[in-house]
Amino acid sequence: MIIPNKLKQGDEIRIIAPSRSASILSDEGVQTAKERLENLGFVISFGKHVFDKNLQNSTSIQQRVEDLHDAFADKNVKGILTVIGGFNSNELLPYIDYELIKKYTKVFCGYSDITAIGTAISTQTGMVTYSGPHFSSFQMRKAQEYQTHFFKQCLMQNEPFELKPSEHWSDDAWYLDQENRVFENTVWKTYNEGTVSGELWGGNLCTLNLLQGTKYMPIIENAILFIEDDEMTIPETFARDLTSLLQNAQSIKALVIGRFQRASKITEEQLLFILDKHPMLKTIPVLYDVDFGHTQPMFTFPIGGEVQIAAEKGSLKLVRF
Known part of the structure; x- marks a missing residue:
């Protein structure tokens, strides 16, 4: 399996919503999560359609795929975090350009419904993806230290632990x-x-x-x-x-x-x-x-x-x- 380059301080992380939209989060929650990741040394950017929403608090397949492809193709972006889980990330699987992702391998992390898209990327490209916190998970204050510690251990260093x-x-x-x-x-x-x-x-x-x-x-x-x-x-x-x-x-x-x-x-x-x-x-x-x-x-x-x-x-x- 291909191991993507580890994240480091100063890297840009793109936030995308391949399942539910960030519109379900409060403005305060978005700001808190963004600041916490910035305090870890990352630059945070958002996909074009992250805050759009439809009847089921998501966006169209085309919009979600566009944000995914843009995140992988953007050479400034070194890691990708999903906003949150949901129910429909498997809708994207036939429309993803897996050759594009294989060409621009980078950290991709999320859990819950994101299992579908992360697993598909791994099987179709041979690239390791990660089951771990969403962007929204970084809103949490208490118990955040443990979550952040192992996020950094897994995504920012290479030594077995x-x-x-x-x-x-x-x-x-x-x-x-x-x-x-x-x-x-x-x-x-x-x-x-x-x-x-x-x-x-x-x-x-x-x-x-x-x-x-x-x-x-x-x-x-x-x-x-x-x-x-x-x-x-x-x-x-x-x-x-x-x-x-x-x-x-x-x-x-x-x-x-x-x-x-x-x-x-x-x-x-x-x-x-x-x-x-x-x-x-x-x-x-x-x-x-x-x-x-x-x-x-x-x-x-x-x-x-x-x-x-x-x-x-x-x-x-x-x-x-």
Whole structure:
């Protein structure tokens, strides 16, 4: 896999909206996120159509593709952050100029619905993309230190490093109330022990599964899968989606599951019941309640990169990213 050049202070980061529009953010939120990234030493610019919106708080396929292509083709731009997730980034996949992206490789980062477009870019160009904070994620004040630390570790340096658990985590609507937040102690948990290394694929589970049957779906056999889902899932749908992905892979090296939101009702009892259904998961390393997905804070990880897992220690190390 091609590793894009790492970001450095003084680099320009382009903000684009391949899913929902930035119009859903407050002016204060946009300014806060922009200033926080500028304080890290970056120059921030915005795509032409980032603040436009249609009936579903997005923009046309043509407008979103235009901003994506402009961001990659602009030689001054060294990294690309998505505004936020949503529901429709997979609409863009047949219209993307993947040869253009391969010619101008650069950091591309986002999560949730962005799993579709990031994965498609990786499969079609051989370039590593990143599952990590959106532009909107940098509005968050409390727990921002952890998120920013691993964003910088993954996107601004080359040396292998360990992903470590946060001290505490939250599932509250921080974007509505930054002050009155509720945090809990973080514990990464082991379902099955083992040590392994391999290529990493994954992201948001229901979004990744949208790619099955298309040329954009990666070959995940013998890969290490990182998966998570949001508050719209429930135990039954997560079980169905996980089964579909495992049947696609037939065999994987390891499974790492991001922490669930409370609204999903996927308790530890429910999750263990689901995992117990699959004999293959009793023979490979499996971790869960890990710091990525739709709870805060989150770390950044490379789609198509290489990771080492020592599940009995709860250890994750990014090797090539």
